[in-house]
Amino acid sequence: MEPFEIIIEYWPKLLDGALITLKLTFLCTLAAAIISPCLALFRVNASPIAQAPLRLYISFIRGTPILAQLFLIYYGSGQFRPLLQEWGLWSFFRDPFNCALLTFILNTTAYQTEILRGGIMGVNLGEIEAGKALGMNKMRILQRIVFPHAYRIAWPALGNEIILMMKASALASVVTIFDILGRTRQIFSRTFDFSIYLWAAILYICITAIFVLIWRQAELRLNKHILPSDHLISADDSFQSTTVKRLRDE
Amino acid sequence: MFELLSFGENGWGDEILDGVAITAQLAIATLPVGLFIGFIVAFAAMSKNKPLRAIGYGYTTLMRGLPEILTLFVVYNGAGLLLNALIKWWSVGAEPIDFSPFIAGVIALAMVFGAFSAEVLRGAFNALDEGQVEAGRAVGMSPKVIFWRIKLPQIWRFALPGLGNLWINMLKDTSLVSIIALNDLMRMTKVAVAFTKQPFTFYLVACLIYWLMSLLSEMILAKMEKNANRGIRRV
Numbered sequence: 001m002e003p004f005e006i007i008i009e010y011w012p013k014l015l016d017g018a019l020i021t022l023k024l025t026f027l028c029t030l031a032a033a034i035i036s037p038c039l040a041l042f043r044v045n046a047s048p049i050a051q052a053p054l055r056l057y058i059s060f061i062r063g064t065p066i067l068a069q070l071f072l073i074y075y076g077s078g079q080f081r082p083l084l085q086e087w088g089l090w091s092f093f094r095d096p097f098n099c100a101l102l103t104f105i106l107n108t109t110a111y112q113t114e115i116l117r118g119g120i121m122g123v124n125l126g127e128i129e130a131g132k133a134l135g136m137n138k139m140r141i142l143q144r145i146v147f148p149h150a151y152r153i154a155w156p157a158l159g160n161e162i163i164l165m166m167k168a169s170a171l172a173s174v175v176t177i178f179d180i181l182g183r184t185r186q187i188f189s190r191t192f193d194f195s196i197y198l199w200a201a202i203l204y205i206c207i208t209a210i211f212v213l214i215w216r217q218a219e220l221r222l223n224k225h226i227l228p229s230d231h232l233i234s235a236d237d238s239f240q241s242t243t244v245k246r247l248r249d250e
Numbered sequence: 251m252f253e254l255l256s257f258g259e260n261g262w263g264d265e266i267l268d269g270v271a272i273t274a275q276l277a278i279a280t281l282p283v284g285l286f287i288g289f290i291v292a293f294a295a296m297s298k299n300k301p302l303r304a305i306g307y308g309y310t311t312l313m314r315g316l317p318e319i320l321t322l323f324v325v326y327n328g329a330g331l332l333l334n335a336l337i338k339w340w341s342v343g344a345e346p347i348d349f350s351p352f353i354a355g356v357i358a359l360a361m362v363f364g365a366f367s368a369e370v371l372r373g374a375f376n377a378l379d380e381g382q383v384e385a386g387r388a389v390g391m392s393p394k395v396i397f398w399r400i401k402l403p404q405i406w407r408f409a410l411p412g413l414g415n416l417w418i419n420m421l422k423d424t425s426l427v428s429i430i431a432l433n434d435l436m437r438m439t440k441v442a443v444a445f446t447k448q449p450f451t452f453y454l455v456a457c458l459i460y461w462l463m464s465l466l467s468e469m470i471l472a473k474m475e476k477n478a479n480r481g482i483r484r485v
Binding site for chain 1: 312315316317318319320323324327328331418422423424425426428429436439440443447448449450451453454456460461464465
């Protein structure tokens with residue numbers, strides 16, 4: 001094992017893989033962030049019969065391995081090749097990146113919907129009543145009361161889900177996508193130097209750690225008005241003290 | 251389509267069932283190993299010894315941040331290399347051996363399960379009512395008896411929902427071992443697909459079987475939770 005020689009030679013490839021991993025994670029999270037609020041609202045408000053298909057979809061996604069879902073879409077679409085060609089969709093399904101992205105979007109949307117549903121159900125009914133009393137219409141109440149609160153409640157769980165999705169995106173390497181793990185396996189098959197796996201592990205941990213830091217900062221910002229003031233000392237106090245100092249100097 | 255899934259010479263039913271058996275064996279073999287690691291790591295993270303605590307927290311942070319499939323590759327390739335290096339060091343002329351993918355699967359899945367379950371167990375320990383432990387001491391129970399009679403049943407009750415989720419996650423993660431050439435459900439499905447050229451049918455069947463296993467687990471877990479919570483006052 002020559003860990004440093006390996007990383008010096010192959011770091012551009014590994015970084016390339018990291019970009020693909022980040023791209024996959026970002027795109028599927030973004031798509032799910034757009035779809036899941038609508039589905040979550042539907043899950044909270046619609047009648048049990050109307051939401052039966054949605055519940056079935058969520059149960060299926062949560063009850064099956066994401067690898068099986070990926071194979072179902074990537075290899076399974078081959079069974080319908082003539083039909084897909086007729087509809088002009090074959091060029092989409094032929095590309096492993098599209099299939100992986102579609103699988104991950106379907107997967108994380110189901111999880112995010114359930115998380116957000118929990119958030120919406122956790123909103124204090126009294127606050128919604130207060131909104132009604134002030135004459136807000138339904139849209140306003142959703143926009144000003146329900147969703148801000150629901151996201152505040154769901155924020156940590158959503159962060160966990162995004163991390164899980166980032167980790168699951170490593171499965172894309174199985175369908176020939178060169179993300180971090182895909183590059184790592186490629187380099188390993190060339191060099192048989194095991195240390196490249198350790199570098200990949202470090203890279204994944206770094207991405208997770210940076211994401212956790214960003215997410216926590218965002219959470220503090222979201223909850224600024226509720227938190228006891230000492231939580232904000234780091235941000236506000238330093239600001240205050242510098243302003244005060246400047247005023248004094250003047 | 252049903253012909254393809256029938257048992258015997260023409261169908262793939264029995265092959266797929268063999269795969270289901272391997273998947274089930276793998277999950278069941280992983281559970282005790284994973285729980286054992288979970289308890290050890292939870293105790294380490296709660297200990298008064300600072301370095302030990304750091305190791306406990308470090309382990310959970312590390313394992314939870316790594317993709318399960320990377321852990322599996324590291325264990326499978328790494329342990330294989332290590333084992334062969336040891337054998338070579340022992341006797342130079344020895345034949346290199348293949349590390350069993352089943353054992354690699356159990357170790358990797360148990361390492362992941364251990365890290366997540368340690369967090370669940372730690373939460374359960376923290377949720378224990380101190381007063382009950384004191385009550386046990388007051389009636390003259392020894393620490394050992396207190397652990398078995400008071401702490402463990404309650405930890406079980408608090409940890410069961412979290413451990414149940416982890417069990418289902420682990421059951422699904424067993425599909426990853428198909429990548430390191432273990433003949434589990436996923437792998438047998440792949441073989442069937444290669445022969446029949448009906449990928450959608452077979453992967454759908456595999457999905458349905460996993461789904462069934464998850465739903466069955468959920469049902470059993472709900473029963474176990476009910477049983478663990480008997481005698482608890484509902485508000």
